[in-house]
Amino acid sequence: MNTSALQSASLSGGATRPVTIPLLQGSTSNIAVESATPCPAMGSPKGAFCAQYTLVVPASNPDVGSFAAGKITFTAPASGDVLYSVAADAAKPMSGGMTICTPSSLTTNLDTNGMPLKVTAGATTAAKEVDFAGCS
Secondary structure (H helix, E strand, O other), rough: EEEEEEEEEEEOOOOOOEEEOOOOOOEEEEEEOOOEEEOOOOOOOOOEOOOOOEOOOOOOOOOOEEEEEEEEEEEEEOOOOOEEEEEEOOOOOOHHHHOOOOOOEEOOOOOOOOOOOEOOOOOOEEEEEOOOOOOO
16 A cells, blocks of 8 residues: 545635645655454454554645746745645555555545644644555
8 A cells, every 4th residue: 555645725716626745754654454463352343454654744835836937927925824634545565556445536625523634733633543444
């Protein structure tokens, strides 16, 4: 399984677009979920298998640039809370990305308390559990 961190970037005209944020040192974004790793009994379905991951991300909103007339103009990062989403893609190892679950990709923008996934410098934030089903 591969996990990644996404932030919404505001575009000119008011639209937003999710952007994959490069991970910082200490991240473990590629994980293997194996039948030898059962989930904790609380809150997990019987027979489920789990793996943990760590995404180390900047505690700031992204800079956004626009290209016009041969130059790039950057705008200051948006103020306010630094919100992320976590995307997880399930694929068979060493298959070139062959999917093994339906759906093959899940995303959450919530923390373990069901609140927005907000990042604060120097703090650890736990994302809501991502549960794949229908995997082969």
